[in-house]
Amino acid sequence: MLENISLILLERVSLILVITYIIFQTYFIKNIFGKTLVARNKIILGIIGGLLGILGTIFGIEYSGAIVNYRDIGVILAGMTGGIPSGLIAAGISSIFRLSFGGITAFPCFLGTVTAGVLSGLISQHFGRKHFTFFNTLFYTTIIEVIHLTYVLIMVKPFSLAYDITFNILFPMVVTNALGVSFLNFMIKNLEENLELTAENAMTSIFIIMENSLNTIEFGFDEKSANIIARTILENSDFDAVALTDKRKILSHVGIGSDHHVSGLKIKTGATKKVIKSEKGLKIIGKNGINCEKKDCPLHSAIILPLKDLNNNLIGTLKLYYSKNKTIKNTDIVFGKKLSQTLSLIISISKMNEALKLATEEKLRELMANLSPHFLFNTLNAIKYISKKEPDNVNKFIDNLSNLLRYTLYENAKLVTIKEEIDFTKNYLELMKLRFKDKLDYEIKCNKNTESKEIPPFILQPLIENSIKHGMKDSKLLISLTIKENNDSISIVVEDNGKGFLGNKPKGKGLELIKNRLNAIYNENYELSIKSGIFGGAIVEIKIKNKVGELV
Structure with missing residues (x-):
C-alpha cells in the first residue's frame, strides 16, 4: 500500500511540475519574476500557490478518512517566492478548500497548511530568496511537512487511528512535497537568473548605444x-x-x-x-x-x-x-x-x-551648464551600474533625469513656486543618491502653505550641490533642507553633517551666482549666511523678506 501511494503521488507531482512549468513560461508570469515583487505581484503569486494547493488536494489519495496530498507544494512555493503575504494568501485559498472536503483530518490539515504558508514566508523574509538552494528547500519543506503531520498525530482521535495515518503516509507525503517544492523552486530560480541575464544584456547594449550616441x-x-x-x-x-x-x-x-x-x-x-x-x-x-x-x-x-x-x-x-x-x-x-x-x-x-x-542670460546659463553632458554621462553610467542589481529602478531614475532636464531647459520664469523648486531639487537629490548610494541621504521639510510662495528658480539645487561638493566624507552625508515662513520673511536653510570648514568660508560659483540673482531681484531685502555647524558640517541660510520681489 505504501509503495502504491508513493508511486501515485510521485506520478501526480510530476504532472503538477509539468503544468507549473508551462504556466511559468507565459509572458505574464515571467513579467512578475522579472520585477520587484510589489503588492500586486505578491497577491498573484499567492493565488497561483493557492490554485496549486487545490490541485494537490483534488489529486490526493484517500487513506483511512484522510487525504494523502501535496497541497503544501503550492503554499510553500508561494511563501518562499513572495514572503508572508503570498504564503498566507495561498494557505487561505487551499486550506479553506480542504475544509470543504471534511473528514477526520480536515482541521489539523487546515492548521498545517496555514503553518506552511507562514513558516515559508518567514524564512523567505528573514534569509531572502537566494537562501533557497535545492537542498535548503528540501530541508525546510521536510521540517514543515513533519510539523503538518504532527498536528494530525496530536488532534485526530482515537490515537491509534492518528498513529496509523501519520506513520503510514509520513514517508510518501514528506518525500513528494519536499521534492516537488525543491524542483519547482529550482525551476523558478533558473527563470529568475535567465531574466536577470537577459535584462543585464539588454541594459549593457542600451548603455553602449547611449555612450556612443552621447x-x-x-x-x-x-x-x-x-x-x-x-x-x-x-x-x-x-x-x-x-x-x-x-x-x-x-x-x-x-x-x-x-x-x-x-x-x-x-x-x-x-x-x-x-x-x-x-x-x-x-x-x-x-x-x-x-x-x-x-x-x-x-x-x-x-x-x-x-x-x-x-x-x-x-x-x-x-x-x-x-x-x-x-x-x-x-x-x-x-x-x-x-x-x-x-x-x-x-x-x-x-x-x-x-x-x-x-541662452541670453549669462548667469542662468552658467547655472544650467552645471548639468553638462559630462555630468549626465556619469549619472547614466551610475544607472547602468544599478541596472544590474535593481533593473526595475532604471525607469524611475530615467524619469528623474527627464524631469530635471525638463525644468532646466524650459523653466524661463523669473519666479517659480517653492513646490516647483523642491520637486526639481528632489530629482537632483535622487540622481545624486544613485551616484553616491548609501553615502548620501536627505530630508526636506516645508509647510504646505509655504509651497505656494514664489522664489527665483535654480536657488535650492546649487545649495544642495555645494553641500555635496564640500561635505562628502567617508561616512554617510545627511543633507537637511528646511523651508518655513516667518512673520516677515521666508527662511531657506540647508544643513549638512559633512566635513564643514575651517577659516575661510567656501566660495563657489553656485553660491556667488545665487547671491547676485537674489540681489538683482530683492535688492537688499534678503540675507544669505554661511556658517559652520556646532558639531561640524555647514549651514547655509537664505532669508527673503515678504511683500517684496515684484519684478521690474
Whole structure:
C-alpha cells in the first residue's frame, strides 16, 4: 500500500511540475519574476500557490478518512517566492478548500497548511530568496511537512487511528512535497537568473548605444548623428535593420532594405505614418503590416516606437526590423521601449545643448551648464551600474533625469513656486543618491502653505550641490533642507553633517551666482549666511523678506 501511494503521488507531482512549468513560461508570469515583487505581484503569486494547493488536494489519495496530498507544494512555493503575504494568501485559498472536503483530518490539515504558508514566508523574509538552494528547500519543506503531520498525530482521535495515518503516509507525503517544492523552486530560480541575464544584456547594449550616441549630441539630431546611432543599435542587437526618422523623412536606415529605404527620402511605410499620427508604439507582423511600396522588400516584422522630447512632443520614430526568418519576442518589445526612452533623452540633451548656446542670460546659463553632458554621462553610467542589481529602478531614475532636464531647459520664469523648486531639487537629490548610494541621504521639510510662495528658480539645487561638493566624507552625508515662513520673511536653510570648514568660508560659483540673482531681484531685502555647524558640517541660510520681489 505504501509503495502504491508513493508511486501515485510521485506520478501526480510530476504532472503538477509539468503544468507549473508551462504556466511559468507565459509572458505574464515571467513579467512578475522579472520585477520587484510589489503588492500586486505578491497577491498573484499567492493565488497561483493557492490554485496549486487545490490541485494537490483534488489529486490526493484517500487513506483511512484522510487525504494523502501535496497541497503544501503550492503554499510553500508561494511563501518562499513572495514572503508572508503570498504564503498566507495561498494557505487561505487551499486550506479553506480542504475544509470543504471534511473528514477526520480536515482541521489539523487546515492548521498545517496555514503553518506552511507562514513558516515559508518567514524564512523567505528573514534569509531572502537566494537562501533557497535545492537542498535548503528540501530541508525546510521536510521540517514543515513533519510539523503538518504532527498536528494530525496530536488532534485526530482515537490515537491509534492518528498513529496509523501519520506513520503510514509520513514517508510518501514528506518525500513528494519536499521534492516537488525543491524542483519547482529550482525551476523558478533558473527563470529568475535567465531574466536577470537577459535584462543585464539588454541594459549593457542600451548603455553602449547611449555612450556612443552621447558623443554625437553636439551636432544635433540630424542624418549624421542618426546614422551613427542606428549603426550602433544594429551592431549591439539581434535586429536585421534599424531606422530613425523625424516626422517627415528617413534620417537613417541601416541593415536589410537600405537599398530603397534611403536617408533623406520621405517616409514610405504606412506603419510609420500611423505611429507618427497616433504617437503610440506599434508591433507589426508580416509584409502587409509594414506596407512598403516595394514588393520584394525584405522587411517582414517590426517594432516602431515614437521618440518624444521632454515636453512629450513627437520628434520622430525608432524602427527595429526583423526579416522573415525571425519573430518578435516580448523581450524585443521591452528592449525597444527602454531604447526609445533612452534615445528620447539623448535627443533632449542635444536640444538642451543648443538652447544653452542660445541662452541670453549669462548667469542662468552658467547655472544650467552645471548639468553638462559630462555630468549626465556619469549619472547614466551610475544607472547602468544599478541596472544590474535593481533593473526595475532604471525607469524611475530615467524619469528623474527627464524631469530635471525638463525644468532646466524650459523653466524661463523669473519666479517659480517653492513646490516647483523642491520637486526639481528632489530629482537632483535622487540622481545624486544613485551616484553616491548609501553615502548620501536627505530630508526636506516645508509647510504646505509655504509651497505656494514664489522664489527665483535654480536657488535650492546649487545649495544642495555645494553641500555635496564640500561635505562628502567617508561616512554617510545627511543633507537637511528646511523651508518655513516667518512673520516677515521666508527662511531657506540647508544643513549638512559633512566635513564643514575651517577659516575661510567656501566660495563657489553656485553660491556667488545665487547671491547676485537674489540681489538683482530683492535688492537688499534678503540675507544669505554661511556658517559652520556646532558639531561640524555647514549651514547655509537664505532669508527673503515678504511683500517684496515684484519684478521690474
